[in-house]
Amino acid sequence: MVFSSLFFVFFFFVLCMGLLIAVRTTKRQNIVLLIFSLIFYAWGGPALLLLLCGMTLVCYLGALLIGALNDKFHRSMVLLMTVAVCLILLGFFKYSTFIATGIASVIGYTGAIPDIVLPIGISFYTFQLLSYVIDVWRGEVEVQKKYWMLLLYASLFHQCVAGPIVRYSDVCAELEKRSLTIPDIAGGITRFCSGLAKKAVLANTCGALATVLLEPAALPTASSGTVFLGGLFYMLQIYLDFSAYSDMAIGMGRMAGIHYIENFNYPYTATSVTDFWRRWHISLSSFFRDYVYIPLGGNRRGIPRQIFNLFIVWGLTGFWHGASWNYVLWGLYYFVFLVLEKFIFRPKNDSPIPLKILRRIGVLAVVYFGWLLFYFEDLSALGAALSSLFCLGGNAFWDLYARTKLLNNLFFLAVAILACTPIVPFLHKKLLARAEHSEKWQTAEGIVGVAAPILLLILSLIFLVGNTYNPFLYFQF
Amino acid sequence: MNSENKTQMPSTSAPASNTETARRAEFYHGLRIYAFAGTMLLLFILGLLLFLRPTTSESEKRELTKFPAFSVDTLVSGEYFNQINTWYADTYPGREWLIGINNSIRELFGIRTVQLVQPKPDLPNDTPSDPDGPSTPSDPDIPVDTTPIERLGSVYVKGNTAYEVYSESKKNSERYAELITQAAEQLGGGVKVYDIIVPLSSSVNLSEKELGQIGASDSKAAIDAMYAGMSGVTTVDAYSILREHNDEYLYFRTDHHWTTRGAYYAYTAFCKAAGIEPLPLSTWQKYEFEGFLGTLYNEADQPAALKSNPDTVEAWVPNGTNDIRITDKSGASLKYRGGLVRTDTDSFYANAASKYNCFIMGDNPLTEIHNETKSDGSSIIVVKESFGNAFVPFLVDHYEYVYVVDYRYFKSATGKTLAEFVSEKGCNTVLFINNLTATSATARISDMERLLGI
Numbered sequence: 001m002v003f004s005s006l007f008f009v010f011f012f013f014v015l016c017m018g019l020l021i022a023v024r025t026t027k028r029q030n031i032v033l034l035i036f037s038l039i040f041y042a043w044g045g046p047a048l049l050l051l052l053c054g055m056t057l058v059c060y061l062g063a064l065l066i067g068a069l070n071d072k073f074h075r076s077m078v079l080l081m082t083v084a085v086c087l088i089l090l091g092f093f094k095y096s097t098f099i100a101t102g103i104a105s106v107i108g109y110t111g112a113i114p115d116i117v118l119p120i121g122i123s124f125y126t127f128q129l130l131s132y133v134i135d136v137w138r139g140e141v142e143v144q145k146k147y148w149m150l151l152l153y154a155s156l157f158h159q160c161v162a163g164p165i166v167r168y169s170d171v172c173a174e175l176e177k178r179s180l181t182i183p184d185i186a187g188g189i190t191r192f193c194s195g196l197a198k199k200a201v202l203a204n205t206c207g208a209l210a211t212v213l214l215e216p217a218a219l220p221t222a223s224s225g226t227v228f229l230g231g232l233f234y235m236l237q238i239y240l241d242f243s244a245y246s247d248m249a250i251g252m253g254r255m256a257g258i259h260y261i262e263n264f265n266y267p268y269t270a271t272s273v274t275d276f277w278r279r280w281h282i283s284l285s286s287f288f289r290d291y292v293y294i295p296l297g298g299n300r301r302g303i304p305r306q307i308f309n310l311f312i313v314w315g316l317t318g319f320w321h322g323a324s325w326n327y328v329l330w331g332l333y334y335f336v337f338l339v340l341e342k343f344i345f346r347p348k349n350d351s352p353i354p355l356k357i358l359r360r361i362g363v364l365a366v367v368y369f370g371w372l373l374f375y376f377e378d379l380s381a382l383g384a385a386l387s388s389l390f391c392l393g394g395n396a397f398w399d400l401y402a403r404t405k406l407l408n409n410l411f412f413l414a415v416a417i418l419a420c421t422p423i424v425p426f427l428h429k430k431l432l433a434r435a436e437h438s439e440k441w442q443t444a445e446g447i448v449g450v451a452a453p454i455l456l457l458i459l460s461l462i463f464l465v466g467n468t469y470n471p472f473l474y475f476q477f
Numbered sequence: 478m479n480s481e482n483k484t485q486m487p488s489t490s491a492p493a494s495n496t497e498t499a500r501r502a503e504f505y506h507g508l509r510i511y512a513f514a515g516t517m518l519l520l521f522i523l524g525l526l527l528f529l530r531p532t533t534s535e536s537e538k539r540e541l542t543k544f545p546a547f548s549v550d551t552l553v554s555g556e557y558f559n560q561i562n563t564w565y566a567d568t569y570p571g572r573e574w575l576i577g578i579n580n581s582i583r584e585l586f587g588i589r590t591v592q593l594v595q596p597k598p599d600l601p602n603d604t605p606s607d608p609d610g611p612s613t614p615s616d617p618d619i620p621v622d623t624t625p626i627e628r629l630g631s632v633y634v635k636g637n638t639a640y641e642v643y644s645e646s647k648k649n650s651e652r653y654a655e656l657i658t659q660a661a662e663q664l665g666g667g668v669k670v671y672d673i674i675v676p677l678s679s680s681v682n683l684s685e686k687e688l689g690q691i692g693a694s695d696s697k698a699a700i701d702a703m704y705a706g707m708s709g710v711t712t713v714d715a716y717s718i719l720r721e722h723n724d725e726y727l728y729f730r731t732d733h734h735w736t737t738r739g740a741y742y743a744y745t746a747f748c749k750a751a752g753i754e755p756l757p758l759s760t761w762q763k764y765e766f767e768g769f770l771g772t773l774y775n776e777a778d779q780p781a782a783l784k785s786n787p788d789t790v791e792a793w794v795p796n797g798t799n800d801i802r803i804t805d806k807s808g809a810s811l812k813y814r815g816g817l818v819r820t821d822t823d824s825f826y827a828n829a830a831s832k833y834n835c836f837i838m839g840d841n842p843l844t845e846i847h848n849e850t851k852s853d854g855s856s857i858i859v860v861k862e863s864f865g866n867a868f869v870p871f872l873v874d875h876y877e878y879v880y881v882v883d884y885r886y887f888k889s890a891t892g893k894t895l896a897e898f899v900s901e902k903g904c905n906t907v908l909f910i911n912n913l914t915a916t917s918a919t920a921r922i923s924d925m926e927r928l929l930g931i
Contacts, residue, residue: 001558001562002562005562005565005566006524006565006566006569007561007562007565007566008562009517010517010520010521010523010524011521011524011565013517014517014518014520014521015521017514017517042558043555043558043559043562044555044558044559045553045554045555046552046553046555047553182503182506182507182510183502183503183506185506185510186505186506186507186509186510189509189510189513190509193513205586212595215595399690400591400593400690400691401593401691401692404591404592404593405593406587407587407588407589407590407591408586408587408588408589408591408592409586409587410586410587410588411585411586411587412586412587413587435498436498439501442498442501442502443501445505446501446502446504446505446508447505449505449506449509450505450508450509450512451512453509453512453513454512454513454516457513457516457517457520458516459582461520461569461575462575462578462579462582463579464566465566465569465571465572465575465576465579466534466566466567466569466572466575466576
């Protein structure tokens with residue numbers, strides 16, 4: 001099930017919230033959440049639920065054992081085995097087709113390529129469970145004695161299938177005991193509705209435009225403007241889509257009294273590539289930082305080792321996104337820019353303003369071409385797109401098609417771009433500042449706060465009715 | 478967006494006014510929760526009111542997704558539940574109205590005086606030859622036409638006019654010419670075979686330069702090549718006469734079909750080729766049906782400029798007869814008085830999208846017309862898709878019998894091939910009338926092969 005389906009919003013979620021309010025105690029709420037989460041997960045194929053429950057069981061038992069053992073060596077061996085089982089499962093379900101295809105192309109025998117359906121959210125919940133077991137081993141969290149509570153953590157429908165990658169240590173206290181507060185629920189509502197509208201109105205429209213503009217068959221003859229616009233709409237789509245999912249997850253969490261970490265911080269306003277990665281998919285990059293980069297020695301073992309560590313982290317980051325070479329290249333592409341930034345072109349804070357603007361444009365360009373690399377799993381299509389983008393194939397620079405698409409969506413484009421900037425929080429802050437001193441402004445702020453979520457909800461309904469299927473982009477990872 | 482925290486924390490410096498502020502903030506937070514919960518509950522209940530859910534879409538000309546039938550297989554694969562999601566969103570109460578609003582909002586996305594719309598992908602439940610489909614006119618009160626629309630090329634919208642753009646498949650064009658030649662061979666020397674390839678609105682109305690800009694294939698060259706590829710067939714040049722008269726209302730502005738006037742010029746070209754004296758339009762009683770918003774209007778997501786300038790369907794009723802006998806998709810045969818050109822179209826096809834159905838009651842596998850004012854036994858078989866519908870009435874006064882075969886459905890409804898049907902009726906004239914998109918569409922080529930038993 002996807003968050004942006006009417007069935008989810010107006011049936012599943014309403015039922016779930018109704019029951020949560022009806023049962024009151026945290027324990028009963030947990031039971032409701034668990035049941036709804038398992039139904040949510042089983043919706044797309046009940047068999048895959050077994051995998052989720054199984055992997056949770058492995059981590060549950062592993063952590064129990066680690067907690068019971070005193071001797072460091074044995075604890076580490078159990079950890080190693082638990083992590084290995086999880087990674088092998090992840091590897092099998094996500095990467096075996098890719099690896100087998102690779103081997104087949106080397107040995108020239110293609111009869112043994114398995115056809116495995118990628119279980120939804122496996123990349124997300126595997127990492128969540130890993131963080132739990134490792135943190136238990138590190139002694140940073142208590143062992144969870146109840147299997148169903150760990151299953152609740154791993155399967156919680158708010159974030160199970162597309163993040164944020166919530167660490168057990170961040171939510172374990174709230175899973176045991178939490179209370180609902182009025183400001184939290186109100187804030188959650190606003191967050192949920194803005195996420196829904198961001199997805200239904202902005203991301204889906206950007207996605208539809210990107211798909212027609214980057215139509216593979218037309219790429220070799222498409223005008224440069226067409227390809228450029230297609231890439232731009234994709235760049236907008238991927239942020240709006242993914243952050244919308246996180247918005248909805250965080251919003252639903254708050255409505256249920258659980259606080260998830262922020263996953264995005266306006267990445268397209270980054271001042272450097274390093275900064276971009278501090279703002280993009282924060283829960284993933286911090287996972288790699290804390291569980292791969294720092295354990296490997298981080299920057300404490302000299303520059304060559306640091307570069308090696310970065311190489312590993314970014315190769316893995318790329319590979320995590322999908323079993324295809326373009327994702328690995330995409331990760332390594334960022335590795336190159338991050339190393340360049342760290343050791344050669346260190347961004348200075350006191351540069352003159354034109355230089356700062358230029359640098360931001362440069363960052364956006366790096367990110368833009370990164371997304372092109374990300375978009376085309378077929379590298380020859382990427383070649384065709386780049387060739388058309390730079391007019392190398394005798395194609396036009398600009399044509400009627402690009403012009404009509406741009407003019408037809410000019411105002412929409414402006415709104416979508418603004419939605420990638422912190423303009424709404426900025427205006428809201430201004431409004432709040434005024435409201436502090438004036439009752440009139442407070443009333444205005446209050447009314448906007450009541451009306452905006454409802455309007456966004458209705459708007460989303462209008463955009464989702466009759467819409468057959470538009471999964472979130474990050475479902476495939 | 479998540480900075481509400483600020484208002485909820487009373488500070489110690491000015492307690493009185495801040496308590497008041499906090500109280501008011503809490504009031505609005507509470508109001509927000511109630512408003513949200515109320516709206517959600519309302520929409521939840523609305524979603525449960527099954528009797529409000531539509532089952533067909535007039536604007537998209539299709540049946541909406543049905544609630545899935547339960548099976549263990551689809552349950553295990555997850556398809557069952559996914560289908561429920563699709564059904565829920567596809568048939569939500571008020572969908573057509575909400576989609577209309579959606580399209581009006583999209584009008585504001587940019588400057589939309591010129592648009593190029595790519596062909597839409599097939600919908601999952603788009604089943605062209607569904608034998609259980611509800612679109613059979615067995616009940617005279619059911620003029621909901623859910624026959625899937627033909628695959629269109631991309632749509633070009635300029636001002637208040639939408640054009641279908643021709644995109645040629647050379648392979649299918651060649652195959653089309655081959656098939657018509659084979660049909661002529663099958664029917665033998667005693668049967669005269671004619672072929673009319675109908676150009677699209679863009680080919681007839683737009684300048685060469687503009688056609689180039691929108692990336693249209695060359696219609697004239699394609700038609701000439703197909704005609705050159707046929708043998709034993711008398712080809713009819715409709716393109717030239719239509720192009721010559723393109724300052725007249727030959728194609729709808731909101732639909733991919735030609736108008737009856739457009740069909741009339743093709744009729745005069747056919748008469749010339751067949752050695753018949755064409756009758757002037759003034760021969761017949763004329764009717765007009767206003768407020769037609771056709772396929773292109775929906776394909777281009779209902780542009781406001783088209784909506785405010787709907788088409789008018791003109792129709793001329795033959796003098797010989799206005800009755801037809803239809804064989805529907807289930808094979809049942811029914812006679813309709815006044816069904817050849819429905820003069821009560823505005824009430825019978827009240828929906829703005831269905832006005833073109835006034836001719837021979839839309840697309841049926843076989844339509845038989847008997848002109849009792851003639852008794853010479855003359856007959857013609859017209860093999861067509863929907864472009865032929867507006868054309869057929871002009872033939873009625875020239876023949877005692879006109880048989881209209883829709884090659885997409887004929888074989889599966891009657892079990893006969895064209896050759897079998899021709900010999901059964903002892904007919905010696907067969908006219909193929911096909912539009913350019915059909916000659917390039919793989920699905921239509923397969924339909925034609927099925928009709929010919931190839």
